Amino acid sequence: MKEIDLVLVEDDPMVMAVNEEFVTRVGGFKIVGRARSGQEAVEVLKFLRPRLAVLDIYLPDLDGLHVLKSIRQDGLPTDVIMLTAAHDVGTIQEFRRLGVMDYIIKPFKFQRIAHALSGYREYTEKMSSRSALDQGDLDRLWYRNNVDELGWQEEGILPKGLRNITLRQILDFLAEGKKELSAEEVAEGIGLARVTARRYLEYLEKDGKVRMETRYGTVGRPLNKYRLTSSFR
Structure with a gap:
């Protein structure tokens, strides 16, 4: 199966670098775009229309919730994994209702994101082969x-x-x-x-x-x- 197109949305350069390293280590994904603000994320996602976005909530302008709602309103064929420090129940419930594939709380270990990405890869393989x-x-x-x-x-x-x-x-x-x-x-x-x-x-x-x-x-x-x-x- 070909690599899955993925966009990373994260405003912290050091965290972005860690995320890139972890995605590369898992394998099976191609990072086709990066965004460091909410508005940039909306524009990049509309243009690239990737299969998956790894999205932070705390962004310098539009937050991750607005980005996710934009994805849904525009009907983009993009699934979302949240990777964020936000851990209050209300926020988690709201993102769950909007259909995120997984929700990972910072700080996180490689095994956790590997779990999420390998699970998503299995999901896409099943969906594309049946x-x-x-x-x-x-x-x-x-x-x-x-x-x-x-x-x-x-x-x-x-x-x-x-x-x-x-x-x-x-x-x-x-x-x-x-x-x-x-x-x-x-x-x-x-x-x-x-x-x-x-x-x-x-x-x-x-x-x-x-x-x-x-x-x-x-x-x-x-x-x-x-x-x-x-x-x-």
Whole structure:
């Protein structure tokens, strides 16, 4: 799948640079534009019409709420992920009602934005490859963030004993490393028992998100290495 066009809206140059670095590390996205004020954001988004905007609320002129309302009023084909220091309930509810894909509170870690972007990439891949979705597909896409953050497990989505929040931690860890890792390395990086990490990795392999390759050394037993499949990176 081709890279997803993305516009970054952030007035702080240092935060903008961090956002650019994180987006590049996740992969699968092309930064086609940047805006450092609300009015500039409105103009850039109207001109470029990107698939995704990563938007701050606190901007020097128009705030992020006005920018998002402009996107909706103009009917732009642009989804929005909020990345902002605003964390009061009223603000979050208002942006949720306007249909943002995710809401990330500053300061944030790479794993959190990787989670949001990889989730959005999965969403676009599903939407572009199907003419219709079944209920299982919709549940995985629609409740993705709620599932991961609340630890909720819908019967039939994961095997008994596996939790979505741990599954997402492993996927984000593999995405961050961008290399083949053994079950032992994943276990150490996430803080799991080796047998637990192996069980999750085996499930992800069956689900098509991870590929396993066996490496043979000069001595000792063969070692299984895991990496994200190309369609999920």
